[in-house]
Amino acid sequence: MARLKLKEHVINRDWCKGCGICVHFCPKKVLELDSQEKVVAVRPEDCICCKLCELRCPDLAIEVVTTQTNQAAETDQAAQDE
Amino acid sequence: MAIKDYIRQRYFPQMWCPGCGHGIILNALLRAVDEMGLDKNNIVMTSGIGCSARISGYVDFHSLHTLHGRALAFATGVKLSKPELTLLVPMGDGDALAIGGNHFIHAARRNIDMTAIVMNNRIYGMTGGQYSPLSGPGKKATTAPYTTIDNDFDVVKLSIAAGASFVARSTAYHVLECIDILKKAIEHKGFSVVEILSQCPTHYGRKNKEGDASQMLEFQKNTTAKLGSKALEQDPTLIPRGVFVDIDAPEYCQEYDRIVERAMKGSQNQIHKFDKTLRDEANQTCPKP
Ligand SMILES: Cc1ncc(C[n+]2csc(CCOP(=O)(O)OP(=O)(O)O)c2C)c(N)n1
Numbered sequence: 118m119a120r121l122k123l124k125e126h127v128i129n130r131d132w133c134k135g136c137g138i139c140v141h142f143c144p145k146k147v148l149e150l151d152s153q154e155k156v157v158a159v160r161p162e163d164c165i166c167c168k169l170c171e172l173r174c175p176d177l178a179i180e181v182v183t184t185q186t187n188q189a190a191e192t193d194q195a196a197q198d199e
Numbered sequence: 200m201a202i203k204d205y206i207r208q209r210y211f212p213q214m215w216c217p218g219c220g221h222g223i224i225l226n227a228l229l230r231a232v233d234e235m236g237l238d239k240n241n242i243v244m245t246s247g248i249g250c251s252a253r254i255s256g257y258v259d260f261h262s263l264h265t266l267h268g269r270a271l272a273f274a275t276g277v278k279l280s281k282p283e284l285t286l287l288v289p290m291g292d293g294d295a296l297a298i299g300g301n302h303f304i305h306a307a308r309r310n311i312d313m314t315a316i317v318m319n320n321r322i323y324g325m326t327g328g329q330y331s332p333l334s335g336p337g338k339k340a341t342t343a344p345y346t347t348i349d350n351d352f353d354v355v356k357l358s359i360a361a362g363a364s365f366v367a368r369s370t371a372y373h374v375l376e377c378i379d380i381l382k383k384a385i386e387h388k389g390f391s392v393v394e395i396l397s398q399c400p401t402h403y404g405r406k407n408k409e410g411d412a413s414q415m416l417e418f419q420k421n422t423t424a425k426l427g428s429k430a431l432e433q434d435p436t437l438i439p440r441g442v443f444v445d446i447d448a449p450e451y452c453q454e455y456d457r458i459v460e461r462a463m464k465g466s467q468n469q470i471h472k473f474d475k476t477l478r479d480e481a482n483q484t485c486p487k488p
Pocket residue numbers: 248249250251252267290291292293294295298318320322323324325326331
């Protein structure tokens with residue numbers, strides 16, 4: 118299973134409502150809300166690309182873009198978290 | 200396809216409150232449809248009225264935003280006229296089991312091929328936080344300032360008793376499990392029910408002091424357990440999650456096709472008999488020269 122490598126967190130600031138779900142459940146504390154209550158990736162180097170932030174966002178406002186899209190690796194990592 | 204290809208982006212940001220669980224259910228459903236590689240032109244979503252029902256506006260499938268409690272009735276009409284289409288029917292807890300309760304049990308009884316998704320936030324979100332048949336006793340609501348005394352339905356048991364051939368439960372917190380279960384439910388030929396526990400931080404959460412959206416998701420995590428798990432065995436008060444029923448049973452549209460076939464054969468025989476009588480009569484009345 119190939120390991121995913123982070124390219125970037127694509128955040129749609131118009132859609133993000135600052136609910137904080139992604140911040141609260143990120144296993145590596147990568148995300149924070151800024152002064153405008155929009156999410157930002159403050160520690161992208163710690164991201165393990167589990168994509169749980171993307172999957173649990175009610176507003177489809179955050180996308181974790183990776184260099185490999187290996188479905189097996191994704192679900193494997195995320196499953197560990199659950 | 201990318202997830203964004205399955206939504207009507209012009210309606211975003213969507214109208215749900217920050218942290219509303221209904222958005223997570225939309226997210227999971229889009230992933231399920233995407234992973235199954237379904238053609239969006241072959242999907243029809245019907246919905247009733249409620250915050251939950253607004254979901255049909257956001258998906259780029261064929262969609263019908265109909266009457267409170269009647270999403271399954273409209274879906275039944277669509278499915279019977281075009282059985283080749285995939286029917287997705289998301290409903291609120293009030294929509295599905297208060298005003299729509301009768302439609303719900305009868306659609307299950309017929310085992311018509313569609314996927315009913317109960318977006319259960321245990322409250323009437325849209326109308327301001329009245330209690331629903333899924334609130335359960337001891338809950339606060341606009342209509343129950345001193346807490347509810349009504350028992351709640353167990354959606355899983357009710358669906359099984361009514362005849363649904365696929366019955367499952369998950370939560371917005373367990374999003375990967377949701378995606379997996381939704382795929383199985385859509386794949387299943389027959390009436391599928393997927394109850395997904397959702398959070399309404401605005402009404403239910405505030406009134407019942409369950410905290411913000413994240414804390415309500417923590418609550419879903421801590422008060423449920425997978426079927427067959429140690430946790431469930433040790434603490435039967437936990438709400439079980441997983442697939443409860445997945446059986447093959449005669450499906451309504453297929454049975455209807457068979458009736459049509461029988462009726463056609465019957466009428467063919469009638470026509471043959473009628474033709475023969477006419478011929479016989481003609482032979483008698485018109486002797487050959
Ligand atoms: C025939 C009819 N009766 C009542 C209403 C008022 N009404 C609108 S939404 C709703 C309940 C919504 O609760 P639920 O189905 O749980 O959806 P939620 O908003 O919680 O997602 C009610 C009673 C209506 N629109 N139509």
